[in-house]
Amino acid sequence: MTASSLSFKLAVLFVIAGMAMGIGMAASQDHSIMPAHAHLNLLGWVSLFLFGIYYERRPSLDRSRLAMIQVVIWSIGTIVLTVAVAALHLGYTAFDPVAALASLIILAAMVLFAYFVFRPARDTAASPTVRLTPAE
Numbered sequence: 001m002t003a004s005s006l007s008f009k010l011a012v013l014f015v016i017a018g019m020a021m022g023i024g025m026a027a028s029q030d031h032s033i034m035p036a037h038a039h040l041n042l043l044g045w046v047s048l049f050l051f052g053i054y055y056e057r058r059p060s061l062d063r064s065r066l067a068m069i070q071v072v073i074w075s076i077g078t079i080v081l082t083v084a085v086a087a088l089h090l091g092y093t094a095f096d097p098v099a100a101l102a103s104l105i106i107l108a109a110m111v112l113f114a115y116f117v118f119r120p121a122r123d124t125a126a127s128p129t130v131r132l133t134p135a136e
Ligand code: HEM
Pocket: 015, 018, 019, 020, 021, 022, 023, 024, 025, 026, 031, 034, 037, 038, 041, 042, 045, 046
C-alpha cells in the first residue's frame, strides 16, 4: 500500500467518526466535546487528505517507508488527541498529560512532513501534470 492510499482510507474513516460525533452532539444538544470533534475532523479528515494529495503527486515519496510512517504517526496522534480532548472537556482532568503527549506526537509527524517538503527537490519533485490540448 502507498502512503497516499493509506491517508485517503484513514481520512474517510476519521470523517465518518467525526460526523457521527457531530450528529451525536447535535442530537443530545450537548456540545461539550465540540473541540474533540473539530480536531478529529481537521487533523483526521482535512490534513490527512491533504497529505494524501501531496504524496500521490510524488510517486517515489508515496512508495517510501518514511512517508508511511508519517501517516501512521499522524493518525495515532489524532486518535489519542481526540480521546484526550474529549475526556478533558468531560471533566477528566487526568487526561491533560495525554493531550500534551498527543500534541507532541502530531507535531513530530508534521516536522517529518516539513522535512519532505523542504528537502532537495530531486527526491520529492511532483510528477508532471498531464496537459491535454484539444485537436484542431
Ligand atoms: C455530520 C456532519 C457534522 C455534524 C452533524 C457536525 C456538528 C457540529 C456541532 C453540533 C458543532 C458544535 C457547534 C457549537 O457548539 O457551536 C460542531 C462544531 C465544529 N465542527 Fe462539526 N459537524 C459535522 C462535520 C464537520 C466536519 C466535516 C468538519 C471539518 C471538516 C467540522 C468541523 C467543525 C468545527 C471546526 C467546529 C467548531 C466550530 C466552532 O469553534 O464554533 N464538522 N460541529
